[in-house]
Amino acid sequence: MLFNSLDFLIFFLSVVFIYYISPHKSRWVVLLISSIIFYMAYNPIFILLILFCIFINWIYAIKIYRYAKKSKKNSKKYLIIAILINFSVLFIFKYLNFINTTIVSFINLFGFKLQVPNINIFLPLGISFYTFQGVSYIIDVYRNKYKPEPSFLKFALFKVFFPPLIAGPIERADNLMPQLFSKKEFNMKYISLGMKYILLGFFKKIVIADRLSDIVTVVYNNPKNFTGFSLILATLLFGVQIYCDFSGYTDIAIGCSKILGINLTENFKKPYLSKSIKEFWRRWHISLSTWFRDYLYIPLGGNRVAKSRLYFNIFITFLVSGLWHGANWTFIIWGMLHGIYQIIGDISYKTRNGILTNLKLKNTLISNIGSTITTFLLVSFAWIFFRANTISDAFYISKHLFSDVNMWFNRTYIYNCFLSMNINFYEFRALLLCILILFIVDIISKDTDIHILLNKKPLIFRYVFYYILLFLVMTLGVYYNAGKFIYFQF
Amino acid sequence: MPVNSSTSNFKKSLIKSNLIIIIKLLIFLMLFLPSITYVGNKYKYASSLNKINDANQKRFTYFYKQPKNSIDLVFLGSSHSYCSFDPAIFDYELNVNSFQMGMPLQHPDNSYYTLLEVLNYQRPKTIVLEFYWDLLSDDFELKQTEMLLKVLKNDKLKEDMVKNLFPLNEKVKYDIPVIRYQKDYLEYKNKEIKNKIQEKINYKIPPVKGAEFITDKGFIFSDFVIPEESYDKKNQFNNYDVKGWKFSDVQKKYIYKIIELAKQYDIKLYFVTAPIANVSLEKIPDYEIIHNQISDFLKENNVKYLDFNVPEIHNKLFKNENFRDDAHLNYSGSTIASKYLANWIKEDKN
Numbered sequence: 001m002l003f004n005s006l007d008f009l010i011f012f013l014s015v016v017f018i019y020y021i022s023p024h025k026s027r028w029v030v031l032l033i034s035s036i037i038f039y040m041a042y043n044p045i046f047i048l049l050i051l052f053c054i055f056i057n058w059i060y061a062i063k064i065y066r067y068a069k070k071s072k073k074n075s076k077k078y079l080i081i082a083i084l085i086n087f088s089v090l091f092i093f094k095y096l097n098f099i100n101t102t103i104v105s106f107i108n109l110f111g112f113k114l115q116v117p118n119i120n121i122f123l124p125l126g127i128s129f130y131t132f133q134g135v136s137y138i139i140d141v142y143r144n145k146y147k148p149e150p151s152f153l154k155f156a157l158f159k160v161f162f163p164p165l166i167a168g169p170i171e172r173a174d175n176l177m178p179q180l181f182s183k184k185e186f187n188m189k190y191i192s193l194g195m196k197y198i199l200l201g202f203f204k205k206i207v208i209a210d211r212l213s214d215i216v217t218v219v220y221n222n223p224k225n226f227t228g229f230s231l232i233l234a235t236l237l238f239g240v241q242i243y244c245d246f247s248g249y250t251d252i253a254i255g256c257s258k259i260l261g262i263n264l265t266e267n268f269k270k271p272y273l274s275k276s277i278k279e280f281w282r283r284w285h286i287s288l289s290t291w292f293r294d295y296l297y298i299p300l301g302g303n304r305v306a307k308s309r310l311y312f313n314i315f316i317t318f319l320v321s322g323l324w325h326g327a328n329w330t331f332i333i334w335g336m337l338h339g340i341y342q343i344i345g346d347i348s349y350k351t352r353n354g355i356l357t358n359l360k361l362k363n364t365l366i367s368n369i370g371s372t373i374t375t376f377l378l379v380s381f382a383w384i385f386f387r388a389n390t391i392s393d394a395f396y397i398s399k400h401l402f403s404d405v406n407m408w409f410n411r412t413y414i415y416n417c418f419l420s421m422n423i424n425f426y427e428f429r430a431l432l433l434c435i436l437i438l439f440i441v442d443i444i445s446k447d448t449d450i451h452i453l454l455n456k457k458p459l460i461f462r463y464v465f466y467y468i469l470l471f472l473v474m475t476l477g478v479y480y481n482a483g484k485f486i487y488f489q490f
Numbered sequence: 491m492p493v494n495s496s497t498s499n500f501k502k503s504l505i506k507s508n509l510i511i512i513i514k515l516l517i518f519l520m521l522f523l524p525s526i527t528y529v530g531n532k533y534k535y536a537s538s539l540n541k542i543n544d545a546n547q548k549r550f551t552y553f554y555k556q557p558k559n560s561i562d563l564v565f566l567g568s569s570h571s572y573c574s575f576d577p578a579i580f581d582y583e584l585n586v587n588s589f590q591m592g593m594p595l596q597h598p599d600n601s602y603y604t605l606l607e608v609l610n611y612q613r614p615k616t617i618v619l620e621f622y623w624d625l626l627s628d629d630f631e632l633k634q635t636e637m638l639l640k641v642l643k644n645d646k647l648k649e650d651m652v653k654n655l656f657p658l659n660e661k662v663k664y665d666i667p668v669i670r671y672q673k674d675y676l677e678y679k680n681k682e683i684k685n686k687i688q689e690k691i692n693y694k695i696p697p698v699k700g701a702e703f704i705t706d707k708g709f710i711f712s713d714f715v716i717p718e719e720s721y722d723k724k725n726q727f728n729n730y731d732v733k734g735w736k737f738s739d740v741q742k743k744y745i746y747k748i749i750e751l752a753k754q755y756d757i758k759l760y761f762v763t764a765p766i767a768n769v770s771l772e773k774i775p776d777y778e779i780i781h782n783q784i785s786d787f788l789k790e791n792n793v794k795y796l797d798f799n800v801p802e803i804h805n806k807l808f809k810n811e812n813f814r815d816d817a818h819l820n821y822s823g824s825t826i827a828s829k830y831l832a833n834w835i836k837e838d839k840n
Contacts, residue, residue, distance in 0.1 A: 185504055191511075225723055424676055467521070474529075480663070
């Protein structure tokens with residue numbers, strides 16, 4: 001049941017209706033049942049797995065809390081067992097085949113001819129998200145941040161609440177839990193705000209991301225058929241696609257939750273306007289970045305350590321972040337690249353700063369634009385590894401980005417490149433216009449929320465803005481063979 | 491009671507603000523709907539100008555011109571049918587009057603409705619239904635269904651098609667012109683822009699070696715030869731996932747319906763899979779898995795089936811030069827396939 005499907009629309013409208021006509025006390029039950037139905041719509045059998053994970057986290061959180069005062073040692077023991085169980089489930093379903101093939105390929109390098117069959121395991125939807133949510137919960141209970149939830153069913157709702165279930169934001173208990181059970185009135189303000197989030201989400205997803213998807217897929221599925229211009233264009237467009245796809249999902253999840261009177265964590269803050277990689281990670285997939293900060297980077301020592309150790313901590317954090325995204329070397333290299341970017345950024349900070357000061361360019365518009373573009377290009381280069389189907393494809397693309405640079409001003413050549421990518425010129429022109437609109441919206445609302453910003457403006461501004469969005473969604477949205485959300489695979 | 495009165499005041503103001511927002515939303519939608527209706531009509535108009543389905547339209551025009559009950563043999567199926575089986579050869583070999591009713595991407599569900607339309611005008615004694623396995627795994631294919639809806643004369647049949655074939659999701663989209671005709675509009679505008687760019691940059695379209703046209707019996711003549719880049723680099727069967735192939739239950743249901751319909755009208759029914767290029771078949775070493783699934787299903791239903799991709803037949807009959815691309819025969823290939831199939835039918839009837 002994709003957000004961009006009629007099935008979901010019918011499902012969601014029914015949930016909202018039943019939710020608001022139910023008495024306050026039983027509304028959480030409506031949410032629990034509907035969330036289970038939502039998850040089972042994808043693959044019913046995996047509900048057993050998620051229930052198992054919920055049970056483990058629930059029971060161990062209680063144990064950890066009980067022993068916290070009596071015996072810290074026992075409490076820690078239960079914490080470790082719970083973490084191991086959570087990650088074992090993730091390991092079996094997500095990484096077993098990867099480790100298996102990696103080890104076998106490594107052994108075969110020495111002349112052996114081992115053949116270990118791949119185990120056919122389906123990846124349960126949202127497993128990386130709900131595993132991380134569960135782990136953060138038990139660690140927070142261990143750290144005495146909050147008391148464990150005594151009711152299994154209420155805890156289950158925290159874990160399966162459907163809008164962020166499949167692709168986040170990864171919610172922490174202190175934000176989500178109280179909201180799930182608090183009293184809420186039927187308030188059109190929330191509903192209208194939620195609808196606005198959903199509309200912007202759809203604009204990003206079905207107007208921009210799904211249209212870009214076709215172009216990017218053609219090139220990335222057969223990169224050897226294309227030359228530098230096409231490879232660069234597809235790579236830059238993928239950067240836009242993944243942003244619109246993922247932040248579009250988040251907007252829809254936030255919007256749906258708002259309609260139900262629940263505020264989710266912000267997950268994106270206009271990441272492509274960042275002036276450094278460090279800032280990019282404060283603005284991109286915030287709930288995951290903060291998870292890694294709180295539960296990996298800081299426990300490793302954070303930044304209050306010697307430089308060499310700091311760089312090690314950064315590198316490990318990004319390497320694991322890459323691995324979190326997928327069981328493939330492409331993701332690992334993508335993570336490592338971001339780690340390396342940050343380390344180089346830190347090492348070169350003083351030199352770069354000095355040069356800018358000497359040139360009297362520090363904090364000027366030119367230097368800001370320069371930093372933003374450089375950051376975007378670095379991030380885009382790393383996306384090659386994220387998007388490529390295989391590691392050899394990724395290296396091929398990286399190597400051939402400028403293979404035809406001497407032809408870039410030949411109009412016939414560029415026209416042929418567009419033809420070979422199956423680009424519909426009218427569609428492409430409309431796409432560029434939509435990307436421009438989104439870019440302007442992002443600039444205007446860089447450090448705030450566009451909907452809140454518009455609420456302070458006269459009614460006509462809001463009408464025009466949402467009119468344009470709805471118009472573009474209706475007239476240019478991809479409604480046939482619409483794509484799944486990219487982050488569903490994680 | 492101050493607490494009660496403040497609660498009731500809060501509720502009153504909430505109701506008031508809710509009403510205001512609902513009114514604002516309604517005004518917004520009232521302003522929005524006319525513009526979307528206007529664009530829908532614009533898209534619809536562009537769709538009527540599109541000539542993508544030109545050959546298909548001609549096929550049906552020729553078909554409707556045939557004298558009533560004059561056709562003995564009808565071919566149904568996808569582009570593989572109208573590229574592989576030339577009615578002229580069957581007319582000569584079997585001494586019949588045959589007609590090709592294949593359509594791009596025709597799935598069995600659409601073959602069923604095409605057959606119903608055929609039966610409104612003709613009483614064929616034999617039907618050859620071509621199966622392209624890749625299409626058998628779809629539950630529904632809108633593009634093809636729309637193509638058929640555009641050329642059918644029978645309104646009742648069209649209504650039945652929309653009612654029975656379209657999943658709810660698709661039905662809703664189909665009823666909204668701005669969504670339904672969007673692709674046609676984009677395609678139409680794309681052509682306009684392409685022409686302008688070509689003019690501006692003085693673009694010379696590379697000359698095409700060969701010819702292609704539709705015969706008055708619905709067959710597509712083509713003497714193109716598979717380009718070398720389709721041997722490997724651009725071959726559509728690169729990394730073809732045989733294990734991921736699944737025989738759709740929806741399509742199975744319509745195959746049963748075709749079998750029943752054939753029985754009801756006393757029509758001899760043959761199923762056939764047309765050949766794909768040798769270079770393509772080499773890319774699907776596990777093709778047997780697909781063949782066996784289709785073959786077993788048809789055996790259960792006592793229908794004769796000929797698969798040109800089985801190595802014993804394919805290797806004996808075809809070379810890469812007999813194909814116009816990686817999956818379709820050219821005229822030289824279609825002559826071979828048509829003669830072989832005509833003899834196979836002749837033998838079966840004898």
